[in-house]
Amino acid sequence: MQSKMAEKSYFSHEVEPQEVDFTLRAKAPALIMAALNAAGRDARCKGFGVDELGNENRTWVLGRMAVEFDRRPAQYEPYRVETWISGYNRALSTRNFRLLGGDGEPFAKIVSQWAMLDLASRTAVDLSQLGDAHDRFVVPDPLPIDPPCRLRPLGEGAETTERRVVYGDIDFNRHFNTIRYIELIFDRLPVEAIAEDRPFRLDIHFLHESRLGETLRIACEECEEGFGFEIATEEHPCVRASVRWR
Amino acid sequence: MQSKMAEKSYFSHEVEPQEVDFTLRAKAPALIMAALNAAGRDARCKGFGVDELGNENRTWVLGRMAVEFDRRPAQYEPYRVETWISGYNRALSTRNFRLLGGDGEPFAKIVSQWAMLDLASRTAVDLSQLGDAHDRFVVPDPLPIDPPCRLRPLGEGAETTERRVVYGDIDFNRHFNTIRYIELIFDRLPVEAIAEDRPFRLDIHFLHESRLGETLRIACEECEEGFGFEIATEEHPCVRASVRWR
Numbered sequence: 001m002q003s004k005m006a007e008k009s010y011f012s013h014e015v016e017p018q019e020v021d022f023t024l025r026a027k028a029p030a031l032i033m034a035a036l037n038a039a040g041r042d043a044r045c046k047g048f049g050v051d052e053l054g055n056e057n058r059t060w061v062l063g064r065m066a067v068e069f070d071r072r073p074a075q076y077e078p079y080r081v082e083t084w085i086s087g088y089n090r091a092l093s094t095r096n097f098r099l100l101g102g103d104g105e106p107f108a109k110i111v112s113q114w115a116m117l118d119l120a121s122r123t124a125v126d127l128s129q130l131g132d133a134h135d136r137f138v139v140p141d142p143l144p145i146d147p148p149c150r151l152r153p154l155g156e157g158a159e160t161t162e163r164r165v166v167y168g169d170i171d172f173n174r175h176f177n178t179i180r181y182i183e184l185i186f187d188r189l190p191v192e193a194i195a196e197d198r199p200f201r202l203d204i205h206f207l208h209e210s211r212l213g214e215t216l217r218i219a220c221e222e223c224e225e226g227f228g229f230e231i232a233t234e235e236h237p238c239v240r241a242s243v244r245w246r
Numbered sequence: 247m248q249s250k251m252a253e254k255s256y257f258s259h260e261v262e263p264q265e266v267d268f269t270l271r272a273k274a275p276a277l278i279m280a281a282l283n284a285a286g287r288d289a290r291c292k293g294f295g296v297d298e299l300g301n302e303n304r305t306w307v308l309g310r311m312a313v314e315f316d317r318r319p320a321q322y323e324p325y326r327v328e329t330w331i332s333g334y335n336r337a338l339s340t341r342n343f344r345l346l347g348g349d350g351e352p353f354a355k356i357v358s359q360w361a362m363l364d365l366a367s368r369t370a371v372d373l374s375q376l377g378d379a380h381d382r383f384v385v386p387d388p389l390p391i392d393p394p395c396r397l398r399p400l401g402e403g404a405e406t407t408e409r410r411v412v413y414g415d416i417d418f419n420r421h422f423n424t425i426r427y428i429e430l431i432f433d434r435l436p437v438e439a440i441a442e443d444r445p446f447r448l449d450i451h452f453l454h455e456s457r458l459g460e461t462l463r464i465a466c467e468e469c470e471e472g473f474g475f476e477i478a479t480e481e482h483p484c485v486r487a488s489v490r491w492r
Contacts, residue, residue: 191458
């Protein structure tokens with residue numbers, strides 16, 4: 001039987017009042033969350049969502065992400081999330097997104113890299129084993145933006161704040177959730193830059209989980225093009241990121 | 247012309263992955279947010295939403311709220327928010343909610359009291375002036391639960407933490423947003439009580455706004471039936487609340 005050509009998936013949204021900031025435009029973390037939810041729903045439709053994988057004691061883990069925003073849509077503006085898997089190697093599956101505004105034009109693009117984790121052995125699953133179950137959903141289009149870049153550790157002069165991990169921060173897995181890390185980063189950016197809706201690129205690496213009751217140290221360092229971030233528990237770095245104005 | 251009988255409004259939802267906690271049930275603050283959004287949309291449909299009022303330099307301000315939960319729905323469970331205005335006096339309009347699960351049974355009930363603020367004079371608008379524009383939407387059904395109760399200040403022994411108001415906390419008005427206060431409260435409850443999905447009643451009074459850059463002091467005191475809370479800036483109390491197990 002000949003397999004059908006894989007297609008991109010689309011999810012329709014509208015900017016909800018709780019997603020906007022004081023500029024009455026959607027907060028970037030809320031839009032990134034809409035993209036990650038689209039990933040979850042798309043994987044679920046295709047039979048490799050986290051709930052199905054859970055039956056085999058496996059799960060998807062987001063490793064790295066690159067995000068570029070041109071603008072943020074206004075309250076009640078309709079938008080669509082377009083998502084597709086562009087390929088994979090043994091370690092990582094690459095999922096892409098474009099967020100399209102009410103005018104049909106993309107206002108944000110995302111490249112994300114995911115590993116599949118075996119929960120019993122706590123090791124990565126070799127994705128080449130999955131064969132057709134994964135293959136037939138690959139849309140071999142070019143990446144919409146450059147993939148996540150290398151990030152260097154911060155210098156000694158980074159300014160650090162602390163934040164305890166509380167109930168509202170944790171996900172179904174009892175880990176500090178992905179979007180909250182991104183919120184921590186946006187909470188440290190200069191409010192004027194956000195007010196201007198300045199175009200930016202975010203690169204973020206997820207290195208280690210953090211858990212309820214742990215204390216996060218959030219280090220932020222200004223550099224020529226923007227800001228570098230490192231979020232760590234006492235034991236290990238959890239997230240490294242940079243935000244650069246474009 | 248005879249006016250049509252006022253009717254309750256309904257808004258359909260599904261519990262989204264980002265709304266669940268580690269029990270895979272929706273977090274209570276996320277469900278309360280769905281109710282407040284329904285209020286916003288309903289007011290907007292009826293011509294007295296915050297955007298229309300903004301044209302007259304007026305806005306709705308949530309004064310007090312009582313919330314009772316029997317259970318919290320699971321991830322992807324459909325639910326409906328039912329909302330209606332049951333009456334008003336010169337100072338306050340009373341808006342009620344029932345949240346109905348996939349089985350059609352209510353799992354949460356809310357009574358909320360709102361004032362209308364004139365933004366120029368910073369004084370409350372006399373709601374009896376509004377006449378028919380408000381009258382014709384009143385559904386004179388009984389309140390679904392007891393209205394918000396009196397709350398006493400906490401004792402000296404309350405345990406206090408601090409929290410700076412950051413970008414992600416503030417609403418379109420640059421004030422710390424309502425739901426974040428409720429999240430602060432849930433973040434201080436014992437995680438075991440949340441894990442058990444224990445039925446509760448929340449009473450909350452919104453006394454004063456707080457703003458970007460201010461530091462909130464969150465005081466929490468255990469009492470016989472649950473917990474009392476006071477959230478304050480250096481200058482004034484912002485929120486007083488109690489959570490009681492039922």
